[in-house]
Each structure stands twice: as structure tokens, then as C-alpha cells.
Amino acid sequence: MKRRAAALLLAFLLAFQLSLPPVRAADRVYFTAVGSYVLPLSDNTMPFWSGGYVYIASSIFTGAAREALGISQVLNNDQGRLVLYSGGRSLTYNLSASYALDNDGGTYYPGAIQRNGTVFVPANTVSRYFDLVYSVIEVEHGSMVWIRQPNYGLSDKPYADAARYPMNSVYADYIRAKEAAAPEGGSSGGSGRPSSVPGSQDPAAELDGKRISLCFQAGSGASLLADALESYDAGAAFFFTPEEMERQGGTLRRLAAQGQSIGILADAGDPDRTVAEQLEAGNAALFRATCGKTRLAYIRGGGSQALQAAREAGFRCLQPELDRSGYDLRNAAGAQELVRRLASWRGDAAVWLGDAASSPGLRAFLSAAKEAGGVCAAYTEAGLR
Incomplete structure (x- = not known):
């Protein structure tokens, strides 16, 4: 295929x-x-x-x-x-x-x-x-x-x-x-541009109070991303594999104290463990680190059956409105492009960034989003908060 x-x-x-x-x-x-x-x-x-x-x-x-x-x-x-x-x-x-x-x-x-x-x-x-x-x-x-x-x-x-x-x-x-x-002379009052089309938006549009939840695949840079969020008093969600949760107990405690959302990243293609087993292992590691558990999960590569299994186990599965994991958020250019993309989105949005973000790129985005009137909020078991 x-x-x-x-x-x-x-x-x-x-x-x-x-x-x-x-x-x-x-x-x-x-x-x-x-x-x-x-x-x-x-x-x-x-x-x-x-x-x-x-x-x-x-x-x-x-x-x-x-x-x-x-x-x-x-x-x-x-x-x-x-x-x-x-x-x-x-x-x-x-x-x-x-x-x-x-x-x-x-x-x-x-x-x-x-x-x-x-x-x-x-x-x-x-x-x-x-x-x-x-x-x-x-x-x-x-x-x-x-x-x-x-x-x-x-x-x-x-x-x-x-x-x-x-x-x-x-x-x-x-x-x-x-x-x-188009009639002779154009359809936009002599501007030379065609008339607007369905779904088009001014790329410079403001975010106008739009609520945005950035969702990361947490790795070794999670602490630096937390620094950036704390500087801007912003919320986000961090998804850890069970293995990362075992390794990053200190980061988990810091995120929990900071009020950031913590979720479990499970791989539906894992040949050794089911999604349910990964979710159980992730919560066990999280409890050892923070004395708390989560019901927030992101199922990588999961079809409807994997999502249904997670829901039946009591988890809320992240299904982001925007998947930006293939686009780097590592500099000001990437930050501005994400702001433009969000400006064309009608409504609040959860954005899956995967591991494509760096601390400088996140800081640039948080600054641009704040200037455009956006609100960066955590994504929780109840949705955006």
C-alpha cells in the first residue's frame, strides 16, 4: 500500500x-x-x-x-x-x-x-x-x-x-x-483581487478571546516548556508515556503544582501492551510521583476501537481540533504561522503539537497569542478550562 x-x-x-x-x-x-x-x-x-x-x-x-x-x-x-x-x-x-x-x-x-x-x-x-x-x-x-x-x-x-x-x-x-x-474592472472595488471564498479568513485577524489549549508530547524538554508557560501565566497539557512518567517524577510534581494538565500517551500499535495496560501503567507511575492520577489520554495511532476501549476505562481521549505535530514551533516564524492558523479557526481549539515545540518557539507563540487577544488554557478531563 x-x-x-x-x-x-x-x-x-x-x-x-x-x-x-x-x-x-x-x-x-x-x-x-x-x-x-x-x-x-x-x-x-x-x-x-x-x-x-x-x-x-x-x-x-x-x-x-x-x-x-x-x-x-x-x-x-x-x-x-x-x-x-x-x-x-x-x-x-x-x-x-x-x-x-x-x-x-x-x-x-x-x-x-x-x-x-x-x-x-x-x-x-x-x-x-x-x-x-x-x-x-x-x-x-x-x-x-x-x-x-x-x-x-x-x-x-x-x-x-x-x-x-x-x-x-x-x-x-x-x-x-x-x-x-468577474465583471469588468474586478469584483472588489478595483483592488484586483477576486471576491472572498467560503472558509477564507484575513490571516491577520485577531484571536478575540479565543481559548487555546496547547498539548505536548512530554520529553526531556518538558521542564523548559513549563518555564515558558509559567512566565506567561499560561496553561497547557503534557502527555507522557508510562516510561517518561517513571523517569520524570520531578517534572510531574512541578507541572501538578503549576496547575498544568497531565495526560497519558498510549500507543495503539504497541505489540507488547494493550492500550488499557499502558494507561494503567501510566497512572501507577503518576501516582508514585504525585499521589494523584489522571483520566486524560492521547491514543497515538488509535482507531475507533482503541478510543472506545480507553473511554470504557473511564478516560477522556484528546481529539484535537488542530494537529500541528508536523510543523515546528521552534521560532518566531512558526509561532506567527500558528497564530494565523488559529485566527482562521472558528471557535476554541485544542492543538496537538507532539514533540515539535521548543521553549523559544513556545515563548514566541505565547507572546504573539497574548498580543492577538488569545487565551492559552489547560486541557482537562472536562475539556478546555
């Missing part, structure tokens, strides 16, 4: 090596990619954020994209109903309701949204129900929502780099179509 994915992306690169004609820049756009395919870009089908969820057009579940995901759709506008189905499982959206129903009548929130005749569904719900994976990745002209099978074989940044040429191609087609459709 990994070789096949790499071969398909190499074919993309070869097909688009010819330079594209110059186009004028638009506002930030949202691409949609499904498996190895970058789909055409249009205002009518462009992903957008609503209520903290990213929505994707249901029309992606057709053609080659449908084959890549193994999901089909039946849309009946007369009855106001959309059904997504795969392998005997289905989600049914009543377009006038705020939820979807599965085969057994189980309820899934949020529901579908209809815009300009196009039905959009939340990527988070669809991916979790049908055991897919999705990412929102920063790219040259904005962001890309990438949906794929869990065993695809490439992570976010390598995929975005390999898909650069097809993205530039569909972007060029998109700009040419907008310029051809």
Missing part, C-alpha cells in the same frame, strides 16, 4: 512538472484531497469551518474519490435526505436535522449543512464512523483537507509536498474561472 501511494504521488509530480501560467493570488482557499487525488477547486464545494468542525462536500463520495475511500452516497433532495454507506454501515442525514443516524438508530452530531444546493458533512464524524483519517494541512494558498484510509503510508507534510503541483494546477484553474466570471 505504501509503495502504491508513493507511486501515485510520483505520477502527480511527473504530470505537473511543466510550469503553470501566472495567476493573481486569491484569499485563502481550502483544497480537498482524497487519497492520492487533489479534487477540483470551486466556491460551491470548498470546505469550510462551522461550530469548530470542518465540513466537506458530500459530492466527494463519487467517482475515483469514492473508490479511494470505499464510501458511496445517495442524495435525495426531494426528501431532504443524504445517506453515506460502506460495507453494510450507513449514516443517514436528514437535511433539516442537526444530527445523523446510523443503522441502529444511534445519533451522531453535528448534522449536515446545505449551502447553495451543495450538501456538506462534518469530516470528523464521517472519518470516525467509517474508520478513515483526515487532516487539515497548511499549504501554499491556504489549507487542504485530506481524507484517506488509515494505512495510506504518508504523513501530512510529505503528502502536501508531493501534491504541490496538482494543487497549483487546480488553483490556477480556479483563479482563471473566477477572473472569467
